[in-house]
Amino acid sequence: MITNNFFQFEQYYNIFKQKGLLILALSYSTNLKLTSSIQYIPKDRSKDPIYAKYLKDLNNYSKTGEDNYVQxxxxxxxxxxxxxxxQHGYDSSIISSRLAKYIKEYNNSSNDIKDCLAAAYQKVLEDPEVEAGATTVTLSQIDPSTGEMNVLNLGDSWLGVLRDGEFVNETLKQEYFFNAPYQLAKIPNTGKESRSISNKPEDADAYKFNLQKGDLVILSTDGMVDNWGRSKIADWWSEYLTDDCDLDKLNKEFVRLVNKDSKDQTFYSEFVKEYNLLKNSRYTGGKEDDITVLVVKVD
Structure with missing residues (x-):
């Protein structure tokens, strides 16, 4: 009788899976093991005249540029x-690093990332070391016992879930207009406050995804997705990701290749594609920027 029930369960599970229903997916997502890797290459600020003018000591610049992360x-x-x-003399690496710090430190039994982001942002506003600046944020919380992942996205950073060679879930960027993302800000007193973009944590888009064994979760700042498109990202990771791969080594090579294309003026980047559509132009080139990629392998 137990055997019959098992085969009946398996039969219904396969039917649901074929129809794209995820009702029973959680039964196959318990006790997940998460392995993560962070890799980054900051933009060279020493060659940027604006940064050279306002940052007195570029040697003390954040190792991740203006990007930051929580791992x-x-x-x-x-x-x-x-x-x-x-351009107002404020270094936004400070606000992104402090927000990351407070997100990491937040501890609440509910693990509610909405509360987490709100509390972390409030601490940033109260932090005297953060004079002014703004940052985007993509934040996720995974429950390994169920496979449920909650995500908040504010701005144009990105999260995607790669499964069987394609992205089955991803966040959408939030922009007011081209290259003007939503952002959490601490506005300086310059007399131009009305023209500054400033959002609240509750403006973030909320997502809930169910993870399965074999998934790869990719989080990145726009320095990556402004260069490589979704299909190129999916194809690369699908080709090289294996059960026994060195995730750090793989991620490092991925970031190196994206960074190389970002400096190639013949490369047709996603950023240039979008700009050309808006302006009816025919430019080519990568978009040089800080690049940060955090991947989470689900086993």
Missing amino acids: GETRFAVLDGVGGYI
Whole structure:
């Protein structure tokens, strides 16, 4: 009788799977093992005249540029400081690093990332070391016992879930207009506050995804997705990701290749494609920027 029930369960599970229903997926997603890797290459600010003018000591510049990240056991995030603040003399690597710090430190039994982001942002506003600046944020929390992943996305950083060679889930960027993302800000007193973009944590888009064994979760700042498109990202990871791969080594090579294309003026980047559509132009070239990629392998 037990055997018959098992085969009946398996039969119904296959039917649901074929029809694209995920009702029973959680039964196959318990006790997941998460392995993560963080890799980054910051943009060379020493060659940028604006940064050279406003940053007195580029040697002390953040090792991740204006990007930052959270790499916990179950909580993961990428953040991208908004570079426009440098023209007012403010370094947005500070606000992105402090927000990352407070996100990592937040501890609540509910693990509610909405509460986490709100509390972390409030601490940033109260932090005297953060004079001014703004940052985007993509924040995720994974429950390994169920496979449920909650995600908040504010701005143009990105999270995608790669499964069987394609992205089955991803976040959508939030922009007011081209290259003007939603952002959490601490506005300086310059007399131009009304023209500054400033969002609240509750403006973030919320997602809930169910993970399965074999999935790869990719979080990145726009320095990656502004260069490589979804199909190129999926094809590369699908070709090289294996059960026994060195995830750090693989991620390092991935970031190296994206960074190489970002500096290639003959490369047809996603950023240029979008710009050409808007302006009816025919430019080519990569978009040089800070690149941060955090991957989570689900086993």
